[in-house]
Amino acid sequence: MTILGTRVLREPRYGTTKYAKSPPSARLTMTKLMITDTVLRDAHQSLLATRMKTEDMIPVCEKLDKVGYWSLEMFGGATFDSMMRFLDEDPWERLETLRDAMPHTRLQMLLRGQNIVGYRHYADDVLEAFVVEGVKAGLDVFRIFDALNDVRNMKAAMKFVKREGGFVEASFCYTLSPFHSNEKFVEKAKELYALDADSICIKDMAGLISPEAAYDLVKRLKEEVDIPIHLHSHYTSGMASMAYLRAADAGVDIVDCAISSLSMATSQPATESIVEALKGTPRDTGLDLNLLAEIADHFRRVRRKYGQFEGSLQGVNPQVLVFQVPGGMLSNLDNQLKEQGALDRYDEVLAEVPRVRAELGYPPLVTPSSQIVGTQATLNVVTGKRYSVIPTEIKQYVRGYYGRPPAEIDPEVKRLAIGDEEPLDCRPADLLEPELPKAREALKDVPHTDRDLVSYALFPQYALNFFKRRAAKRKRGEMTPELEVAIIASVLHMEGISGRTVRASAARGDAWPDAGRAELMEGRSSGYTPARWERASSAWATAGRRDTMKRRDLGGV
Ligand SMILES: [Mn+2]
Numbered sequence: 001m002t003i004l005g006t007r008v009l010r011e012p013r014y015g016t017t018k019y020a021k022s023p024p025s026a027r028l029t030m031t032k033l034m035i036t037d038t039v040l041r042d043a044h045q046s047l048l049a050t051r052m053k054t055e056d057m058i059p060v061c062e063k064l065d066k067v068g069y070w071s072l073e074m075f076g077g078a079t080f081d082s083m084m085r086f087l088d089e090d091p092w093e094r095l096e097t098l099r100d101a102m103p104h105t106r107l108q109m110l111l112r113g114q115n116i117v118g119y120r121h122y123a124d125d126v127l128e129a130f131v132v133e134g135v136k137a138g139l140d141v142f143r144i145f146d147a148l149n150d151v152r153n154m155k156a157a158m159k160f161v162k163r164e165g166g167f168v169e170a171s172f173c174y175t176l177s178p179f180h181s182n183e184k185f186v187e188k189a190k191e192l193y194a195l196d197a198d199s200i201c202i203k204d205m206a207g208l209i210s211p212e213a214a215y216d217l218v219k220r221l222k223e224e225v226d227i228p229i230h231l232h233s234h235y236t237s238g239m240a241s242m243a244y245l246r247a248a249d250a251g252v253d254i255v256d257c258a259i260s261s262l263s264m265a266t267s268q269p270a271t272e273s274i275v276e277a278l279k280g281t282p283r284d285t286g287l288d289l290n291l292l293a294e295i296a297d298h299f300r301r302v303r304r305k306y307g308q309f310e311g312s313l314q315g316v317n318p319q320v321l322v323f324q325v326p327g328g329m330l331s332n333l334d335n336q337l338k339e340q341g342a343l344d345r346y347d348e349v350l351a352e353v354p355r356v357r358a359e360l361g362y363p364p365l366v367t368p369s370s371q372i373v374g375t376q377a378t379l380n381v382v383t384g385k386r387y388s389v390i391p392t393e394i395k396q397y398v399r400g401y402y403g404r405p406p407a408e409i410d411p412e413v414k415r416l417a418i419g420d421e422e423p424l425d426c427r428p429a430d431l432l433e434p435e436l437p438k439a440r441e442a443l444k445d446v447p448h449t450d451r452d453l454v455s456y457a458l459f460p461q462y463a464l465n466f467f468k469r470r471a472a473k474r475k476r477g478e479m480t481p482e483l484e485v486a487i488i489a490s491v492l493h494m495e496g497i498s499g500r501t502v503r504a505s506a507a508r509g510d511a512w513p514d515a516g517r518a519e520l521m522e523g524r525s526s527g528y529t530p531a532r533w534e535r536a537s538s539a540w541a542t543a544g545r546r547d548t549m550k551r552r553d554l555g556g557v
Contacts (some may be wrong), residue, residue: 033283034070034254035275036108036230038268039299040098041073043258046234046266049309049331050082052302054094060298061101067287067295069105070254071141074098075134076109078367080117081459084466092137092451099138106167108141109134112367113153114429115146118458119368121401123432124156126439126457131160133451143232145171145203147369150403151191152427158195169230170197173364174204176324179407180362182217189221199228199253204243205366206326207234214243218250228253234266234326238316241269241277248283259292261300265313266330272296323350324357329370336378345381352377359413360397361405372397387416400424447471 044052057074064072075095083089099107114121116130131142142161146153149172161168170192172185189200200221202209209217214231221229231247233240233256244255256268263270275287311331320326325333333350337343353365356377363369376394380386396402398414400423414423424431439457446467448456456463 031253031283033248033252033274033278033285035271035285035287036071036073036232036254036256037064037067037069037259037271038073038256039064039259039262039295041075041077041079041110042256043262043267044306045078045082046268047262047311048303048306049311050078051086051306051309053087054089054097056302056305057094057098058101060295061098063291063295063298065102065105067105067291069287071106071108072102073108073110073143073256075107075139076111076117076143078117080455081462084455084459084462088466088469090466090470091455092133095134095137095139106140107138108143108169109139111142111144111157111161113144113146113157114427115153115368116458119371121153121428121432122458123435124429125434125436126454127156127429128160129436129450129454130458131157131164131166133454135161135164135166137451139166141167141169143169143171143201143203143230145173145201145366146403147173147366148363148403148405149173149188151188151195153403153429154192155195155427156429158192158197162196167198168196169199169201170195171201171203171232173366174202174209175206175362175364176208177358177362177406182213182220185217186220186224190224193225193227197227199230200225201230201232203366204231204233204240205364206320206324207236207238207240208321208324209233209243210239211242211246214252215246215250218247218252222251230254230256232256233268235264235269236266236313236317236320236326238318241273244269244274245277248278259296259299261296261303265315266311266326319350323353324365325350325353325374326365326370329365329374332371333374333378336374337382340378340382342378342382348381349374349377352381356380359410360394361407361409363405368393369397369402372402387413390417398423401428403428 040052040057044050075091079094080091083091083094095107111117111131114127116122116127134142142157144154144157144161154170158168158170172188172192174185185202192200202214202217202221209231214233218229218231229252231244231252231254233243235241244252244257247255255274257263257271257274258268260270260272263273271287272289272292275285275289275292278284312334313330317330320330333346334343337346337349353373357363357365357373360373360376363373365373372394375391376387379389379391383389395417397405398409398417399421435457436453439453439460442460443453443456446464448467452463452467455466
């Protein structure tokens with residue numbers, strides 16, 4: 001992976017050498033628009049409560065790998081805890097499995113800065129170990145953001161990713177308020193550029209960016225920094241695909257789309273629509289619509305399986321523009337009110353959100369600030385007296401434990417929350433002791449790997465429960481579907497290397513994902529005792545994978 005990071009991604013055009021000396025006109029030369037597909041992360045996080053299982057991804061990986069996306073987002077955000085809590089899957093195993101199944105495509109994750117993939121600030125040692133394990137397991141691109149756009153909370157993540165040879169995509173959260181403007185976003189981007197970002201992402205998590213704002217912002221960014229600009233938006237308000245087209249006019253390098261069958265509503269604009277819209281223009285993506293159609297077919301079938309997790313939003317929701325509440329937050333509010341039997345107060349809560357947000361210094365509404373603002377807004381309405389109840393997380397926010405809000409916190413709200421206490425003036429994580437020693441101590445009687453330790457440090461309870469279930473499974477000699485596939489992948493790859501003919505060869509190519517798996521596993525799974533799969537998977541992790549990685553050629557993507 002380090003090879004990938006240093007050899008391929010650090011080409012002069014995108015790399016640390018940066019073509020700062022080239023004239024602005026050269027930088028603005030229009031080339032094909034590149035696409036990141038979010039189908040394996042944000043799309044199902046937005047539409048299906050992050051419930052898609054790895055077994056529903058594997059069969060289509062070979063096709064995904066042929067598309068020529070700039071990257072595939074498939075890790076991070078809410079997937080990590082969701083996998084251990086709800087899917088009984090090891091997130092690291094998914095990562096390695098997808099890495100194997102898609103050797104030609106950059107794999108991308110969403111990293112919440114110092115919050116990693118969780119909901120609080122973690123100590124630097126946990127962050128560092130997470131990045132090390134992530135790169136080792138096959139991640140290429142790390143999209144790093146902080147909910148408050150506080151760059152102090154992103155620096156350590158950027159440093160570790162850089163050091164490990166990953167691609168640093170530094171993001172700022174796009175939001176609207178009297179304290180935010182395109183000018184200020186450009187300043188933020190320059191700050192990130194100066195910290196050696198490899199690309200800049202405009203992270204419009206609520207789908208607020210208008211076509212003209214997108215044009216203006218991208219144009220300004222292209223004039224100021226010479227690294228790729230990546231636009232991420234959601235369809236919630238109905239403007240995202242228009243914003244993408246205008247951003248394309250302004251020279252945006254990459255946009256985030258989702259394959260049609262998991263697009264629109266709270267997800268991203270449809271990949272195929274953007275591809276078709278740009279056909280024959282200077283920004284033609286060059287992607288194959290027939291291949292995309294096959295991928296869409298697959299996910300259309302998959303989506304049906306997860307019907308129970310579908311959100312309520314079907315078309316677009318202009319409320320998002322009025323209240324600036326991202327899609328995920330809308331469904332959270334829904335649930336919170338349902339739990340309290342106060343669903344009839346929904347509209348009041350929605351109207352309370354912008355007031356609370358203003359009083360709390362206009363944080364962008366994204367995890368975890370969206371939960372903080374949403375919870376307080378709900379309490380303000382449900383209790384009947386504003387700020388009569390203030391939960392600990394909100395007090396901590398006011399104390400500065402999440403970072404520095406974009407604007408001043410309302411003095412009265414501050415007094416109600418923390419009295420005369422002085423808020424923090426340093427990076428919140430500077431106050432944290434290393435956390436891995438404690439995690440190690442807690443796991444001393446539990447067999448675990450380095451990355452298990454990271455999982456535990458992030459989500460102790462979920463991880464521990466997951467480890468127990470996993471151990472029981474292994475004892476019974478059962479394998480997770482991911483492992484089965486990983487082993488098959490290893491056999492295929494090793495066969496490719498040594499030229500040995502194994503039965504797997506019949507299942508190569510298109511047949512592998514569907515037919516191949518069932519056929520291969522027949523008569524194989526029973527033979528895999530825990531000891532044997534340990535061997536198989538470590539062989540896979542070393543010989544098979546490393547060699548596949550060497551053969552990866554991402555140069556022309
Ligand atoms: Mn998103």
